[in-house]
Amino acid sequence: MREVFHQSLEDVQGRLVEIAELVTIAIDKATRAFGTSDVGLAEEVIEADSIIDEKAIALDELAIEILARQQPVARDLRIVVSALRMSASLERMGDIAEHIAQLTRMRFPERAIPKGLKSTFLKMGELDVEVARQLTELLRTQDLAITEEIRNADDDIDDLHVSVFEKVLSDSWQGEASATVDATLASRYHERFADHAVSVAKKVAYLSTGDWTPATDTIEIVVGPTQ
Amino acid sequence: MREVFHQSLEDVQGRLVEIAELVTIAIDKATRAFGTSDVGLAEEVIEADSIIDEKAIALDELAIEILARQQPVARDLRIVVSALRMSASLERMGDIAEHIAQLTRMRFPERAIPKGLKSTFLKMGELDVEVARQLTELLRTQDLAITEEIRNADDDIDDLHVSVFEKVLSDSWQGEASATVDATLASRYHERFADHAVSVAKKVAYLSTGDWTPATDTIEIVVGPTQ
Numbered sequence: 001m002r003e004v005f006h007q008s009l010e011d012v013q014g015r016l017v018e019i020a021e022l023v024t025i026a027i028d029k030a031t032r033a034f035g036t037s038d039v040g041l042a043e044e045v046i047e048a049d050s051i052i053d054e055k056a057i058a059l060d061e062l063a064i065e066i067l068a069r070q071q072p073v074a075r076d077l078r079i080v081v082s083a084l085r086m087s088a089s090l091e092r093m094g095d096i097a098e099h100i101a102q103l104t105r106m107r108f109p110e111r112a113i114p115k116g117l118k119s120t121f122l123k124m125g126e127l128d129v130e131v132a133r134q135l136t137e138l139l140r141t142q143d144l145a146i147t148e149e150i151r152n153a154d155d156d157i158d159d160l161h162v163s164v165f166e167k168v169l170s171d172s173w174q175g176e177a178s179a180t181v182d183a184t185l186a187s188r189y190h191e192r193f194a195d196h197a198v199s200v201a202k203k204v205a206y207l208s209t210g211d212w213t214p215a216t217d218t219i220e221i222v223v224g225p226t227q
Numbered sequence: 228m229r230e231v232f233h234q235s236l237e238d239v240q241g242r243l244v245e246i247a248e249l250v251t252i253a254i255d256k257a258t259r260a261f262g263t264s265d266v267g268l269a270e271e272v273i274e275a276d277s278i279i280d281e282k283a284i285a286l287d288e289l290a291i292e293i294l295a296r297q298q299p300v301a302r303d304l305r306i307v308v309s310a311l312r313m314s315a316s317l318e319r320m321g322d323i324a325e326h327i328a329q330l331t332r333m334r335f336p337e338r339a340i341p342k343g344l345k346s347t348f349l350k351m352g353e354l355d356v357e358v359a360r361q362l363t364e365l366l367r368t369q370d371l372a373i374t375e376e377i378r379n380a381d382d383d384i385d386d387l388h389v390s391v392f393e394k395v396l397s398d399s400w401q402g403e404a405s406a407t408v409d410a411t412l413a414s415r416y417h418e419r420f421a422d423h424a425v426s427v428a429k430k431v432a433y434l435s436t437g438d439w440t441p442a443t444d445t446i447e448i449v450v451g452p453t454q
Contacts, residue, residue, distance in 0.1 A: 064304060064305065064308055067294060067304055067308070068300045068301070068304050071298040073295045074295070077291060077294055077295050078291065081291055081294070081311065084308065084311065084312075085311075085315070088312070088315070095447070165408065168404050168408060169404055169405055169408070173404050175404070177395050177396055177400050177402070177407045178396055180404045180407040180408060180411070181392065181395060181396070181407060181411050184407070184408045184411040184412060185411060185415070188412070188415075220322070
């Protein structure tokens with residue numbers, strides 16, 4: 001029974017890694033599309049999100065089947081419940097990549113990336129892609145050292161998120177309302193993407209260390225510099 | 228054993244109702260604070276969110292304990308797993324109420340509610356409060372007729388969300404960048420709050436009808452009129 005259970009867990013882990021890989025592709029394409037106004041690339045991300053959704057639902061069904069058939073207890077049970085939560089976070093990360101792609105498509109042929117914030121959003125995009133890659137590696141290897149890298153990248157993204165609002169709310173901001181809307185939404189999407197990655201990383205760490213950090217415990221920068 | 232299980236489910240249902248009641252109080256105070264720039268009321272919401280978080284975590288622990296001790300299968304298992312997901316959605320709704328309160332506090336003593344959008348945001352706030360009340364009633368009574376009311380209110384909120392962007396992106400918009408930022412974030416918070424309520428309502432309906440709608444299936448209006 002233990003043997004069967006551990007085979008099931010390997011299946012769960014493999015599916016989490018697979019979904020994280022798809023999320024990494026999605027955020028990489030979405031942030032490149034956003035930076036270069038590449039509507040074709042944006043369309044690819046929007047099309048592919050349903051695959052992430054389907055794989056997350058399939059993983060949830062597998063987890064429920066494991067609960068029903070193998071009735072794990074103690075740590076084994078928490079691993080399966082955590083997998084349900086990780087799949088929800090990964091699915092949400094895919095949605096956010098899609099939102100960034102939708103912003104790009106909505107503004108096309110104009111640029112979605114607001115004037116004066118190009119370097120900031122390019123950096124945020126690179127960091128979100130790096131976070132997704134690190135999260136995939138963490139899920140594959142369970143190397144907890146990666147968790148710290150994800151937290152550090154999230155801190156850098158939070159700083160950039162704050163800097164976007166400092167820029168938009170400064171006297172020097174010349175952007176029209178549409179640019180302000182885009183900067184506000186895009187910055188929030190980038191920041192939330194990394195928050196979800198931190199939330200997944202904390203669950204992986206918890207499963208290794210038993211040090212439970214509730215899903216509610218990610219630091220969320222709600223809005224600009226005065227917070 | 229069935230008897231014990233049904234007592235456990237009643238406990239779970241009672242806790243979901245209790246959390247939904249706290250979320251209703253939070254969104255009622257948060258939207259009134261946002262509409263009247265009442266920073267004291269906003270502070271109450273921000274303070275109280277940790278109670279919602281704690282109750283959601285306690286409910287999750289109870290659900291995991293039920294899985295471990297009573298090892299439900301089939302529909303019983305799905306009820307417990309759904310409770311975990313509903314608690315996550317309710318916890319998120321509490322976070323969103325807190326975000327609306329934080330916007331109010333951040334702009335104080337100025338008004339967080341942007342000029343020209345007061346009636347729109349007052350209406351969105353009333354609808355979000357109504358949705359939270361209806362959701363609490365749905366969780367208490369399992370009366371599926373309420374699900375339709377929640378979907379209809381969510382549709383109205385989506386229309387108001389779109390109208391906010393139509394206003395902000397129109398030539399008549401005179402708001403400064405800070406007002407555009409506030410309108411963008413506040414409108415998204417209001418819209419997402421109702422999305423989460425629809426997601427919970429769908430799970431309640433599923434548990435009664437077996438008609439599963441994945442959590443990923445809520446219609447999310449990402450941004451303004453051109454979508």
